Amino acid sequence: MNKRWLLRWFGLAALLFTGSRWLPVPEPYVPVYPANFGNRLNIPADNPLTKEGVLLGRMLFYEPLLSANNKVSCGSCHQQQRAFTDGKKFSTGIDSIPTERNSMSLANLLWVRHFFWDGRAESLEQQALTPLTALHEMGQPLDISAAKLRRSQRYAALFNAAFGNSNITGDQIIKALAQFERTLISANAPYDHYLAGKYQLSPAAERGMQLFMNAPDPGKKIRGANCAHCHGSPKLYMELFHNNGLDSLPLDPGREKLTGLAADRGRFRIPTLRNIALTAPYMHDGRFGTLEEVLDHYSEHIIQSPSLSPVLRNTSNDMNGTSLKLSRSEQKDIIAFLHLLTDSTFINNSQFSNPFN
Amino acid sequence: MKYTLLLFLATILLHSRTWAQSATISVTGEVTHPLQLSAADIAAMKKVTVQATDRDGKAHSYTGVPVADILQQAGVTMGAQLRGENMSKYLLVKSGDGYEVLFSLPELDAAFTDRVVILASQVDGQSLPEGKGPFRIVVPGEKKPARWIWEVTAMTVRFAKE
Numbered sequence: 001m002n003k004r005w006l007l008r009w010f011g012l013a014a015l016l017f018t019g020s021r022w023l024p025v026p027e028p029y030v031p032v033y034p035a036n037f038g039n040r041l042n043i044p045a046d047n048p049l050t051k052e053g054v055l056l057g058r059m060l061f062y063e064p065l066l067s068a069n070n071k072v073s074c075g076s077c078h079q080q081q082r083a084f085t086d087g088k089k090f091s092t093g094i095d096s097i098p099t100e101r102n103s104m105s106l107a108n109l110l111w112v113r114h115f116f117w118d119g120r121a122e123s124l125e126q127q128a129l130t131p132l133t134a135l136h137e138m139g140q141p142l143d144i145s146a147a148k149l150r151r152s153q154r155y156a157a158l159f160n161a162a163f164g165n166s167n168i169t170g171d172q173i174i175k176a177l178a179q180f181e182r183t184l185i186s187a188n189a190p191y192d193h194y195l196a197g198k199y200q201l202s203p204a205a206e207r208g209m210q211l212f213m214n215a216p217d218p219g220k221k222i223r224g225a226n227c228a229h230c231h232g233s234p235k236l237y238m239e240l241f242h243n244n245g246l247d248s249l250p251l252d253p254g255r256e257k258l259t260g261l262a263a264d265r266g267r268f269r270i271p272t273l274r275n276i277a278l279t280a281p282y283m284h285d286g287r288f289g290t291l292e293e294v295l296d297h298y299s300e301h302i303i304q305s306p307s308l309s310p311v312l313r314n315t316s317n318d319m320n321g322t323s324l325k326l327s328r329s330e331q332k333d334i335i336a337f338l339h340l341l342t343d344s345t346f347i348n349n350s351q352f353s354n355p356f357n
Numbered sequence: 358m359k360y361t362l363l364l365f366l367a368t369i370l371l372h373s374r375t376w377a378q379s380a381t382i383s384v385t386g387e388v389t390h391p392l393q394l395s396a397a398d399i400a401a402m403k404k405v406t407v408q409a410t411d412r413d414g415k416a417h418s419y420t421g422v423p424v425a426d427i428l429q430q431a432g433v434t435m436g437a438q439l440r441g442e443n444m445s446k447y448l449l450v451k452s453g454d455g456y457e458v459l460f461s462l463p464e465l466d467a468a469f470t471d472r473v474v475i476l477a478s479q480v481d482g483q484s485l486p487e488g489k490g491p492f493r494i495v496v497p498g499e500k501k502p503a504r505w506i507w508e509v510t511a512m513t514v515r516f517a518k519e
Contacts (some may be wrong), residue, residue, distance in 0.1 A: 310488035
């Protein structure tokens with residue numbers, strides 16, 4: 001009797017074991033981030049983070065088979081050492097025709113609600129579709145990418161582990177990529193340590209931070225650069241679209257192209273300032289090569305136009321000034337502070353690096 | 358025949374573009390009558406004038422429609438209905454630049470407060486300045502005008518989730 005029971009138990013255990021091999025259950029991936037980043041995460045209900053999905057996504061992020069000429073991957077224009085940018089004004093993909101806008105840094109996308117410089121995609125899943133398929137970027141329809149991966153020895157088991165089948169579809173490619181990108185969390189810059197009470201600012205960075213945070217009020221003799229109005233918060237961006245006075249008649253209409261509203265002319269997403277010292281050149285068109293040039297723009301050259309951000313109108317350290325009018329040394333102090341936003345562990349994190357190297 | 362069809366399509370296209378270019382305010386969520394208010398709709402509503410101090414530290418008079426009236430028109434649970442579970446509803450106001458601010462419903466209801474929060478279209482008898490219009494929320498008596506959200510494009514009423 002006892003023996004029979006034992007055999008039954010053994011049989012059941014064996015069944016469960018093989019069953020679990022046939023129906024793999026991916027393990028949840030729990031993102032780790034500071035409490036001051038908040039919990040307003042942008043994760044679609046049909047694409048929860050799993051360890052297997054993230055691992056697959058990392059491989060796909062660096063997979064050149066996803067491009068028409070087998071030479072370009074997401075990682076070509078989003079290089080980890082440059083906080084996932086490429087150092088170019090405009091990027092080139094499978095041919096020599098440049099993209100229309102500057103490659104954006106990928107950091108803390110878990111919280112972002114509007115992707116691209118004009119905010120036209122509301123999820124990373126939607127976003128990833130463009131660079132993968134756009135003619136001059138990776139230039140390959142998703143079904144061809146999926147077919148190429150099916151022919152590779154590498155991927156069947158990885159897709160099976162992540163999605164419970166090894167069909168390998170375009171939808172799964174997109175989902176895995178989005179999962180990996182959501183894990184690119186940067187929260188270990190000296191500024192983060194300062195916020196946690198564990199870092200002493202240099203006098204220059206301290207002065208720079210005060211200018212960064214304060215709005216100028218020459219009537220009350222308060223000097224400021226008002227950067228925090230749009231780049232405040234521990235994440236160093238806000239989910240806003242502003243025209244920052246680059247042009248009176250912008251070549252690139254920005255968000256206006258999307259909405260048709262005159263108020264949106266020359267409006268672009270507020271980019272994160274995290275790792276900003278690594279992500280030159282700056283602005284949607286990469287027109288500024290250095291942080292000095294960026295500070296010079298805000299200090300001296302804000303161009304008035306009907307859609308100029310109200311935050312930049314008549315915001316100056318001079319009475320009746322139309323640009324910030326910061327002194328040279330104030331600009332240097334702000335740049336000293338901006339360097340404290342560089343997260344060296346983020347750019348060296350082996351979880352984010354090219355697994356094929 | 359072909360040309361007529363093309364002309365017809367072009368006309369539709371032109372018209373849809375014109376519509377897209379005029380700003381409206383949507384009122385949606387926990388409402389019985391979702392609204393898409395045009396400037397003309399708002400112009401036709403009853404206006405009040407309130408005194409309030411902007412970031413410049415100076416008092417101005419702002420003219421506009423009480424937000425409560427807009428919510429009433431959309432069938433939001435205001436007045437006698439603002440009790441029980443409806444006390445856990447909020448209004449989220451959105452700007453064309455992406456900014457969002459929140460009000461609880463009693464903050465906007467005359468049964469609870471004498472303060473009248475308005476959707477302003479004028480300041481000191483003039484249209485709102487470029488960049489801040491055509492409609493801006495004004496909250497009299499609030500020390501910091503961070504909830505005076507400009508370029509209002511949407512109002513959404515929801516239940517707080519927990």
